Amino acid sequence: MKEKESNKVWDYQNDDERARADYIIGLEESALEKWFNGDISGYERLWSKRSFTYFDAVETKRMERFEDMASLLKKVEGNLKAESFEVRDPRVQFGQDMAVLTYQLFAKTNLVDVDYNCIEVFQKENDDEWYVIHSTWSIIRPMDMDFSVFKGKEIV
8 A cells, every 4th residue: 555646857768768667666666565564575576686785774784695684584574564655756767777766765664663765776687677786775864763762672
């Protein structure tokens, strides 16, 4: 149950680029649908096994490989739920066999309610499929967050 809102002030160069952008946004939204139902398989499939790095708001260092995500994925699997989420203003910028998806994500979950700026760097790999090779999830305006509600709580 995702909600969408768009205030686009830009546009894609042509129908082909728009179709590729819609495909990449669809990959991400499909992974998010599963994610917010405690199902990690969407991101397991979307994140590159060949080349992957990750920055997260609750981690102090960059994760260097897909395999490093195992502990985070185990925390989420079966535990994270959200009745709805909102992807705002998704935009895909293209390079040679690469694409950068940026958007804002808003979700009220059973574990933590945080608003994120999301950056997903996609690359087309040898199988001609798009995979995320870098992911960054950062809190929108962290100075406005009351982190005291998290004391003693295990969050994703």
